Amino acid sequence: MSNFRGVRRQPALDDVLACCTPLTHEPMSPDQAAQVASLLKAIADPVRLRLLSIVLSHEGEEACVCELTPHFDLSQPTISHHLKVLHESGLLDRDKRGTWVFYKARPQAMAALVTLLSPAAAAGRGADLAEAPA
């Protein structure tokens, strides 16, 4: 955990998610819910989703801002803003090389989300008989 060449921008969100699998076993705590929600908010935007997908489908799962901006009809500051959100939520790493800034996918955060949502997606398997109770 700690930060060795990876910077911890968020208060250990990964840990919170990785440790247990809420959402199905027991009601989430308000704290947990708040943390998860903040990560979800980061990807719950069309522009940021597209930014993520562009970065992910690039070589090395990284791309510089100059490659991202042309995909959108948005101003450069707006793109910069969205990248900042993704970075601060731990979804993208940032790497400045010369004049350019490269953003690189950080799959851990995404994996944490999948870990969280998977049990919910698998819920109710075989419980299809609960249709006509009497």
Place this chain on the structure above:
Amino acid sequence: MSNFRGVRRQPALDDVLACCTPLTHEPMSPDQAAQVASLLKAIADPVRLRLLSIVLSHEGEEACVCELTPHFDLSQPTISHHLKVLHESGLLDRDKRGTWVFYKARPQAMAALVTLLSPAAAAGRGADLAEAPA
């Protein structure tokens, strides 16, 4: 609204997600991104996450509003509002029985999200050598 006891509240979001696995293979289309984002927005809220988790951890993955409200320090209309959002996004089914209204988890939508995010979570495996390109 063509509703034959199953109601399609959303324009076939499940289908959009189930058919392909964007986010890693190629840049998402703006349309896809918008649809996915709207589903993500539905769960990107602490109250709604907790509502979901309470429903999911209940017997039969369902609960009536009267069981949900007491978990929160929020007004009844506010809870009703959040339930509506979850229902309209396809995450919860609604079932009125007498005076009570039961909300039941609909794992398909969640599964669609997991299908979408999983490849992103698995990205970069063993690609740790991409560090010094030259």
Place this chain on the structure above:
DNA sequence: GCATTGCATTGACATCTGTCAATATAGAGA
């Protein structure tokens, strides 16, 4: 019928969020 209970809808409000133009900053090259 009438009153009660459970939930939804409405309307108002404050806050949050996405966007832009303008500006700042930092590195590269002359």
Place this chain on the structure above:
DNA sequence: TCTCTATATTGACAGATGTCAATGCAATGC
């Protein structure tokens, strides 16, 4: 140095979102 290029920051604004009090409505029980 001075200029140019790539990106970030600031400040302002409109629209979206979460919340509540008040009200509506449907099912139950008297």
